[in-house]
Amino acid sequence: LNNADEQEFAIMLFGTMVTNLIIGPAISFLYDHPLLLRHKGSRAIQELKPDAEFRILGCIYDHHTIPSLLNLVKSSHATRFSPIYLSVLHLVHATSRESTVQQQSLENSGIGKGRDDSSLNATFSKHKLAGWVSLSHHTQLSSYSTMPDHICNAAEASRATFLIVPFHIRKVVGSHSGLASDPIRNINLNVLENAPCSAGVLVDMGVAGTGTTNNFQNVVVLFFGGPHDREALTYASRMAQHDPVRLTVVRFTPAAPSSTVSYQNEDDLFIQRFKFLADANRSITYLEHQVGSGADTVAAIQGMDRAFDLFMVGRQHGPAVSAQML
Secondary structure (H helix, E strand, C coil): CCCCCHHEEEEEEECCCHHHHHHHHHHHHHHCCCCCCCCCECCCHHHHCCCCEEEEEEEECCCHHHHHHHHHHHHHCCCCCCCEEEEEEEEEEEHHHHHHHHHHHHHHHHHCCCCCCCHHHHHHCCCCCCCEEEEEEEEEEEEEECCHHHHHHHHHHHHCCEEEEEECEEEECCCCCCCEEHHHHHHHHHHHHHCCEEEEECCCCCCCCCCCCCCCCCEEEEEEECHHHHHHHHHHHHCCCCCCCCCEEEEEEEECCCCCCCCHHHHHHHHHHHHHHHHHCCCCEEEEECCHHHHHHHHHHHCCCCCCCEEEEEEECCCHHHHHHH
């Protein structure tokens, strides 16, 4: 990367069971509310050395999102040379007056220092993590207004390379949509804007409380172009080294040539390097899909929903890309 702005990224992760009914709201969340993330000197996955520890901060509000978070981590290729440290931040809503007193009580009892309640411990114990993955969890009482600060401070304190927050909509039994939380949506937008490292939203479209214990095996990256997509593909490339993950990369290209070449040139170079690595890995498939409008793009994505259990895409793209393909 040639300049500081290109070291600042956000990743959007589409989790299990992405369906036609969910693609619309998810695309709307991604593109109807764009934010330009600029954090000088932020930590990025692309900057992570091959022999460095991959440090992840995962945020949860209850036990429902733990399975998908741990499945993502288990698929992220922890090795002896590049182990993974997962710090889980359990966020509990409380009023500003309550949070200070109750948080002190939690810390005095030891819960706030990593020994969470029995319900969360029971959920964590169902998942067997690899030997090169270490886990800690911490409970933080906070008002909704101060949660973004607590999350970003925790990411800084833990020296996280990647920060994960759960999507603000949860699918429920017997419903074609889900339960939405405006406070959590606002927290996510705030965190994506101010995170000191790469950040992403994990969208789990499994039914609440029925999360699978299987790793993500069929992963697809939707590559439109720009630094965020390059960061998403860097993460996915790491996952592709983990057996039995199979990675498909679909690069969307505009039907009409674009006059904006700065992103395209860098994307072309990045994809060239990726294809060179992919040639040596039979678990990676690279495809190109030409689209002329946002409707073409949505139709192409909807056609993939049953083939993959994890969709990864950058949160923001270049202006020419957005105008022609989104």
